[in-house]
Amino acid sequence: MPSILEIARLLPEFDKLDAISQNEFCRIADLQLNRLAFKLRCSPYQPHLNNLSGPNVNLDLWAATKDWLEQLPEQYRLGALVALLSTTYITEPELDALMDNAAEHFAQFLFEQNKQPASWSWPMPPAECQKLLPFPTAAYEAYDRLVRRLRIPGTVNKTAKSTLSDYLYQHFSGLCLWADYGPACPYPDQTAQILGGLATQLLGKHVLVVDDCSFSGTTLSSDLRRLLDLLRILYSAHTTVLASKNRQPPTVTVLVAFATQEAVARISKTLRDAGRLADVQVFCGAVETRGRLSNELPDRLDPLRQVLLPVRDAHEALRDAIDHYSQHFRAYPRETTIASRHPMADQWKWGFKDGAYAVVTYLNAPNNSVPLLWYPHTSSAKTNPKSLFPRVESRESHPPVRAEYLDECIQRCLGAATPPAGGAGAESKHIYHFLAQFYEEEL
């Protein structure tokens, strides 16, 4: 295992420091590497468990850091090291604790809504538990562990639980058929049964949308907007009849373990713009309130910055390294489906949507974090330089064709779900007519 001194000697700035400053530099850098190493021992970075080539932070962080820095031109190594020392590594117990915090806030919210006389926390009373309908936004272990801890029924078998986008895709496909053809659609009985089942399944429920991390809020707010559209299609034209039968449309709650302020703002805007049917609550385990790396370094690196100040500004070194690295990162949009979803500007050198975060979870590195840490990703054609926390690119979760198809379906369904205004076209409101009759007769 190389010492911190061997790592420091890779930096040209280190030789320019006096002996006392060198000592202090090594102490601070070693402390931060120790912090990361401790967390990596608690929860190894999972993509590395597949024996990726390149520096392996799970085996020896110091050796991996040395190998990683050696790949970079000398003048950019300090900036890269600063990015690493700024990194917040979220471990498995931390992610679980964040999830629990968000869930606890939700339980307290329900407690107040229901004006319960006694302590009401997890596990909830069985009657309330039955009302919960949780959906993960993607397949991740923290979700499975959360629902097991909360003892929500029907979620023990994780293979049976679809993600929210799968659920929406599956149901909008059926809804769209009915919107276009009504009872003339293929398999009308089955389709009607599915439609009726969907409408009753959600009535009176608390739909819980659970996400582990949200940085720009893009994925979560897209899924959320589509979910709210589904609820509008199913219930907004029928609130009177539902109220007369004492049935409530579902409420929607978003639980996010770790979110940025930007993500919270975007999700809130989505909720406002969607003209929501019912109150939607967002509960976060923690909200990242610190600035982005593009603006400032984290407070914990203040002493390091002070030590380096006579020879170089640490933040400037980071900016230079990011500028340099953008020549490698430029290939990322072409290599992934991101380019087709979001015309990715070249200037997004700080990560997706210029995220500039220095956050890595034990499961993956978000693409909103600085690319120095995670690019090239595991499926990249690029093999050099190797990254410390190579990202597993979730192409499957971002298929643009499916998103476009879904949005087109939603528009067609929304058109068929609004009450007829009279005149021509009234008979094409297949979803509206079906649901009006269904709620009247079946509830």
Add this chain to the structure above:
Amino acid sequence: MRAISSEKRLILPLLRSGATHIFATGFEERCLAYPRWLYKNCSTIGKQRFLCVESKDRMVSDYLLDRQQRHRCQLQELFASTQFVQPDQLKSTLGAAIGQPAAPVFIDISSLPRRYIFRLGDLTMSLARNNRRVFLVYTYPRRYYAGPLQRPSGEFDTFPAEQDQWRGAPRLLLIPGFDLEYANLIVSYARARWPDDFSITWLFPFVRRYELYERALEVHLHLVHPDSYRLISQDVIGLCVRQLESCIQEDQQPIVVCPLGPRIVCASVSLALRLVRARQPERPMVIVAPRTARYDSLRSAGAEEPLVEEIGVYLARAQEGGNAAGGTVLGQI
């Protein structure tokens, strides 16, 4: 706990007919955050009762004493009717001074010395028995200063005399803060007293501000083994109490709880010990912490918005545990 502004709809109606507010003046600016909020938002100041716990600690630098005195004056300017109470008269004075039977009680523990938080446990229990609504208030500073903030005295308050009668070595539940030396003292003592058998569980307060948690972790890294490291929720009292309860009940060893971290966790520790005591009345359970040598540096600046949570529900559950934690405060923090 939640931001007090988001709980206005709950709190302000309660204040209309009068409530009792307990707080302490300290060196940190945050001690005045809750009184200032009250002054600004409460329209019935005349109906409120204000009790301020005054700690006459002699191991305080002149600069800090001066700051404390200034905060005292500012408090009097806000609420001239404030009654100042000595810590040793805490129970009797507070018990008698609290207003009408139904009046709610707000306890701001932001600047209350930790040992008094545990002593207040008995008082809050009796309040809960009388069906009062009890609220806990806590204010975070805007920022903590860097570096070790305070040092413990060289002398360590001894563990209880009964430790020789304990069956087996204890399990230490260490809840660390930012100062390494306090944890060092306790661990050194335990190593000397039970060379091979004692075990440690590190409970790191998590997570309202992630950087605070990471700072505590950074400071204690070389002492902590990943297998003995856990997280407890700092700000969600119900969750924290449950986590502590389940941690304590994992075995039957004597338990030594060392709350060295934020004051807010002390409330959860007190409640959790009472709950476990109800189920395991014979099990030795103590709260221990080293004494601070001297307060000569300021640890924080500014104040965030106060947080509040009603703890009546937890108190009602904890009553089953009786006076478990109240009689076991041995050390000084």
